[in-house]
Amino acid sequence: MDYSGEVTHSELLLVRGTQPFNAEPKAEALVQFELTPDELVYCRNHGPVEDLDPDTYTLSIEGTPSGTARYTLADMAVMFTKHEVVAALQCAGNRRKEMNELKKVNGILWDDGVICNAKWGGARLRDVLLHANVNLEGAAHVQFASHVTPCEDDKYYGVSIPLEKAMDVDGDVLLAWEMNDEYMSPDRGAPLRVVVPGYCGARWVKWVDSIRLSAVESPNYYQARDYRVLPPEIETKAQAAPVWSKYPSITSLALNSVVASATLRKGSDTNVLLLKGYASQHIDGKITTIEVSVDEGASWRPARISYQEGRWSWTLWEAEIAGVGEHGTAYSRATDETGNMQQRECKWNLRGVAYNPWGTRKW
Template sequence: MDFTHEVAHSDQLIVQAAEPFNAEPIAAALVQFPITPDELVYCRNHGPVLELDEDAFTVAVSGPGEDAQPRTFTLAGLRDAFPRAEVVAALQCAGNRRKEMNEVKPVRGVLWDDGVICNARWAGVRLRDLLRAVDVDETQLAGWHVCFASHITECQDDTDYGGSIPLDIAMDPQGDVLLAYEMNDLPLTPDRGYPLRVVAPGILGARWVKWVDTIYLSPDESPNFYQQRDYKVLPPHVNSKEQAAPEWPKIPSLTTLPVNSVVALTSVRPSRSPSEPDRQALYVQGYAIACGAVQIAAVDVSLDDGATWAPARITYQEGRWSWTLWEASLPLPLGSPHARAGVVLSRATDRDGRGQERDGVWNFRGVAYNPWGRRAWQYVC
């Protein structure tokens, strides 16, 4: 494998850790685009990001059984052998909103704000097509897993990066799990996993392995550190790495993340009500994301700490896997001292009736945090 220097990154991101490079945009910028442009996509890494040689890059794919011989594909070989497929899907880090959880009690990990999410149009090879090409018959492999690995660079906690997803998800008839080589109709950039990455819609970003060079079938989940000893919701009594050690094997790996919403942007504007032309209104924008393939049904917002709620207007959804963008205009109380400052809350509900609670569940690793969205606002005359 040939690589050169570590790549340059977007200057529109807030750097949360320099080595490895981890950075995110502000949520206010994110919600201006239904499809997230590359320069606003967060960067989550456990090792350096390198410029790879597409012509030298290969992925080895093995069928079931210890004696299965892997087939090796180049990127050009994948393009020639399999039809191109597209899917619009949101990608979200399990640590989204970790900074908020850390304010409840300290957690371990990069203190992400609320910008480690994006929504993109991915294109590549259907994973189910590739697995069928190496004689995978899912009807004979109930309960098995597809394991992914990238050996491009050594990671912080393991010699390589790995993860897995259930085989039945990979073989879904709609074929939405991809080995992607494009994002938003352009080749992947190095920050996105160029030349090849996993796209697993509805599943947390830790399983969307970038620079994937190895795929194999197993009756067990990936043995990699990032599958077995990370990205799990530990019991609330665990407060240290030492206390976590005996708990990791007992706790199931995260596959999906819970329903979430974020208030991204607020501004005070004149009310549109013709009966009250002098009244001000709080304009609010945000995003929401559901759990798995179930889309968001509603987002509500509140200016009085959840005593009353008003419906927001959904402005964007696409397909099964996209995020939801929403907006609301809330009249501010006349003659009230609270009309010039306050807090606006959001809560989302998906089509299966699952929603957000006022408080999230604290856990030592700081993952899957989803209390009501919250943002302070202030009107300066």
Template sequence: MSTTEVEYSVDKPLNREPPVKRLVASFITPDDAYYDRNHGPIPHLSADKHTVTVNGLVSQPLTLSIAQLRSDFPQHEVVCALQCAGNRRHTMRTLLKEVQGIDWMDAAVMNCKWRGPRLRDVLEKAGVQKNREGLHVAFGCYQVKCQDDDWFGGSVKLERGLREDGEVILALEMNDKPLPHAHGHPVRVVIPGVTGARWVKWLDRITVQENESPNYYQRRDYKILPPDATDSQSAQKYWDKVPPIMEMPINSVVAVPDDNETITLPPSGKVEVNGYAVPQGDQGPVTRVEVSGDGGKTWVDAQLEGSAKDKKWCWVLWRADVPVEKGSGREILSRATDAGGNTQQEHSEWNLRGVVYNGYGASRGLAVV
């Protein structure tokens, strides 16, 4: 492995998000608006030397170079949102109750174009066994040590990985360029609709196996613990009982205006509001976003911009002109609905790790003059 140019350490990994206003300025997220979530250093790997091993319950184990992944398989392109399970944790923490974890605001998400071979094509070449019921496909990166484990891994059910309409790929490109080092160069897993914790970066191993990944971040993190798990000690009995987070929920965020801004009300009495919305799992696209300037008493339908409403896996950017009364402490709310009929509720249930919060999007503390 090559870790001679590690930028961040195990103790201080790179974790950051852009200003939410910057995030919603473009349907395809540009380089300067990416969020970063890491549990250890960033390895700088050579695409010429890196290989991916495919093993486990397959009849023909493989060791594939990046060149082979590019030339030996059809290349598939998918536009989809990548989301941290902790996106909007700050809202759960401040609106409901204290939680454990990085204080993510509303911008731990990005919408990108990904390109590479389908996972199903690679597994078929490796001779994945025909009796697939109950099996898992696990992804591993053994390049660097993480905060809580010697390697990073995740898994999904094999059925999910093999679905042609699931569009799971081994991404070699992101937004028509090679993956950046911080986002998994030279290859990462892309699993549309599933939390980013399973999108293993710097991928070097794919294993078909009977059980889910034994990695710490699959077994003892990224789970929605029940409300009576109120601290690390009371959580212990639940880690082996609660399933790992997979699909991300329906969600929306009010990005403009941002919290605590002062707004001059135009003669129309309406404020222009912008934001993003993401569908639940594989039940996209987002079909409707409603916005309220009076605490949810009345709602205005937002315009869904661009071609996003035709895309299953990606976010929509939306705008609405919303009536708001003058005064202090005003708030603007949003709620999204997708093609599967999922609609945001006012709040989601509290959990210790503060994950998958998807209550109404909101901009709070506004002064309207």
């Protein structure tokens, strides 16, 4: 692949790979902001990142009465009402490094910074599809593709989401060109990216240039042979090859929480432990409670939720615990409105995705 046109990336990130560029911030830095600044947003790429010309960029939508409808960014800004949604974006491989400590996994060893929270702005996908008058008969999925550059495992990047999610007004799926009230940077997917609140980052296609409706999911590698939770008995790529289709594609990630920082303040009478962290919800329920423990889960105390916004944001939290020793381990767990509670352990899988045991941080 040709990296001669690669853009300059943030220097505030921990680099996990250079070609393609993959990097994440420290979780401790992330939780200082309700809306994540561009320079602290993780970078997950399968190919080069280039600065594309928004004036010439075109989105093609197949399956219209005329065959293919085409929209420029200028067209979309004028023709469609701009909608905004605050939503967390999280890589399915967040916390993979921890799972790798159980047993070796295949994939970038991400720590716990592969998540962000932002206000996204653009056109509703449903509005664009309805305007294009696409044929909905027999369709069950919306396939997205970006042909801007080749990828590591396929000629282009392609995934899909259920048509029901795409057409749901409350699903808030966007074709976005803004993040935090500014035109998106190339690293975020400019000129145009898909925003799928409640779904993992793999479905939020950057530099999207093609959309089509289909009765089946995208046949692309990144939908058909990746981003699926395989059972623990599948331990090698060879074992995985014939069974990918037997297991569902990841849509919404499981309930999760992370202890981003643990700061000890020593006192003459007692030590005080200050904890900060984030939590991310499953699409089925908003987070209602964060609890922390410093005794291996024998007892729990509530943390204070300091930020939530709307239906799709992350949750920021903090806690203060007095009377702790000079060293120890802090744990966190989240509970949502359906009663679902984050568990201490999570099963291993070959790709190291969707890892969500209790959050943990030593001090």
